[in-house]
Each structure stands twice: as structure tokens, then as C-alpha cells.
Amino acid sequence: MAGPGLEAGDPRGRLRLGGDFFGRPCVGLAKALLGQVLARRLPDGRELRGRIVETEAYLGGEDTASHSRGGRRTARNAAMFMKPGTLYVYQIYGLYFCLNISSQGEGAAVLLRSLEPLQGLEAMRQLRLSQRKGGHPPAKPPKDWQLCNGPSKLCQALAINRTFDQEDLASAPDLWLEPGPEAPAEALVCSPRIGISGDWAHKPLRFYLRGNKCVSVVDKAAEQAT
Template structure:
């Protein structure tokens, strides 16, 4: 099904004057996002998401959990049936476009568009690597009343939590992650092997698409939002059977 692609929007303003720009050498470019949705959801695992705050502070987190939303007949996708609305425009834009939407009128979730009409990958969890104190303050600022500071592994273990920890809001919607100056992807120093990936069902999905294995995470990582022990057991012996 051929859909109309929209051009990439202008990127947000760069870092404040006097701040050194981050090195772009390890940055993943537009070609990285030119993958089918499921392939991109897996390829994102182990990559490092970087958020540069207005004061120049850089926050880094390793992507450890994703969910694929295929568009088209995928009833759980915001682009289900190919319907294009003002809310989900980013899902129909070029691969690598950020799709940020709000839930419950309070929280945000961040997705990255892929190949495929209306397809995108939800970022579910990060393993915090740099700027943990700033992440913690950003998380606490979103809470009402006194609250215990989240532990390191709790900072980004959920799609809304990671948006809070990285100060991501609707202003990032329709931004190009390949050229965005306030947020980008860097190649992870150590990418997980295929046998380290767990493929399981998505969370909070109902209907016929509830059992589709479209959620992916790194086995044994404490920062994953919800581990599926049954899925882990089903694949844990694959390597042993082949003598590895």
C-alpha cells in the first residue's frame, strides 16, 4: 500500500552558545532506520540514545526493550487501517522520524518510524549510562508531593518513565532522529547477540493482536519493564542444543 510521504521538518535549535557540540562520529545516520519495523525493533536493542539538555548536559541510556507496531492491519497501532490523523502523522513520515504521543493527558511515549506504511517502534526501556542524577531530578519533578527517588534501574524502565527522565515531550514529535541536535542515537559499544534477545507479546494489548510476539528485550537486563519468564525459558536452551 503506497502512502504519501511528508518531508522532514526543521530540527530544533542547537545547543546554547558556548557549549561544545557533541561528536557526531558514532551517531547513527538515516540509513540505520531504513529497516522493516521488526528488524528495526531488534536492531535498536543495545544502541545508545543520547539527549542533550538546553544547558548542554548529555544524558545517555542503552536501549534494552522495544515494541513493534506494524501499521496496516495491526489493530494495536495508532495507524491501524492506514488512517492518518494529526496525531499520528509522524508514523507516515520517513524512517527515523520521532513519533511522540501523550497518554492520560500527562505522560509521553516515544516511537521511531520505520519502513512500512504507518509502522513505528516504541522505545520501552533504557539502561541509564550517563547523567543519572539529572534523570532522577527530572523524574522527581514530575511527581506530586514527597516521593522516594527512583533507583538507578527504575529511572527509565518504562516508556513514560524514559520520556520523563530525558525531558521528552510533544515538541519532539515529527523530529528527525538522524539530524536532531537535541537527541540522537549512537552505536552501542557492545550489541547483544541474537540468542540474548527475548521475543514476546506486547504489553497492554487486547484482541486478536494480543498474542503477537512483537516485543523484544535483552535477556537478564534489570532495566526491562516486564520480563516474560515463560518466553525466556522457551528459548534458553536453544544455544545448548547446538553445542554453544
């Protein structure tokens, strides 16, 4: 029998995190996601997995850095107002995608910033290389720890695009969460979000696992204060 927040997974007996897991306030979900495993089934049946090591919380409403600031609703951000666990996938610079998961709270969602690759690393590398814009290959293929160490990189490595927008992560057939080892409290680092300006620039709403090489940006000051 599956435990709290868990549901039966695929026929191979894996468990997936169900709807109850996502039904918590945004900051709580951003922290709880650390250590969980994001799994992706490609159209050819190959499965990719990565451990979540970095997240950011976007609280909606008063959060001026959120796409839903001031209660703003658009066709683009509709997923942020849907039930917890809904995927919000948006495009930046007209090129790259970012993956978010809605939480409790009006217009609140968590951005997945970095994964530690666990399974399917060569497929991830191929996907990263195949999605290079302009057809220019990098000087060197990305190393293992570089495959998913940023929000757009992880979407490239797992072939995630706008087709996943508004899907329910608790039931989506090709993208799901599996329980990972619980991260110890002392491993959690709270720091300001990346690339944020304005009144909310210094809010400690980015969370990552201390000492993990796959984190996109290490904040030494925040680590000393945590």
C-alpha cells in the same frame, strides 16, 4: 570515516546513527535498536545517555493495536507515515509521553520501552522527581535501574515531550542515537506486547535483552521458549 548507517556526530567526535540505520522493516528495526545508545542534550548543555534494552513493534495497517491501524491517518499520528527515523511522540492519559521511531512500512513505528541509564543519572533522577504529577514526591527516589524502565519513565528522565514529535532522529540537534555494543542473538527475547488486547494481543512483537534489570516486565514463559 563513518561506517554504514553512521554519520559524524558532535564536535567531540561521537558518531550518531544516520538515516540508513532506520530504513528497515519494523520488526527488524525493533530488534536492531536493542543495545544502541539514546543520547539527549538538555538546554543547559548536559548530556544524558541510556542503552535501549526493550522495544515494541507496531506494524500499522492490519495491526489492530497500532495507532495507524487500517491506514488511519490523523494529525496526531502523522509521524508514523513519515520517512524512517522520524520521531513519533504522543501523550497518554493526558499526562505522560511515549517515544516512537518510524520504520519502513506504511504507518509502522517502534516504541522505545526501556533504557539502561549510562550517563547523567542524577539529572535523570531530578527530572523524574520534578515531573511528578500532583506535587506528591514518591516515598523514595527511583533507584538507578528504575529511572527509565518504562516508556513514560524514559521520557520523563530525558525530558522528552511533544516538541520532539516529527523530528528526524538522524539530524535532530538535541536527541540522537549512538552505536552501542551489538547484542548477542541469544540475549534477544521475543514476547507479547504490554497492555494489548484483541486479536494481536499474543503476537510476539516486544523485544528485550535477557537478564537486563532495566527491562520493564520480564516474561519467563517467553524466555524459556526463546
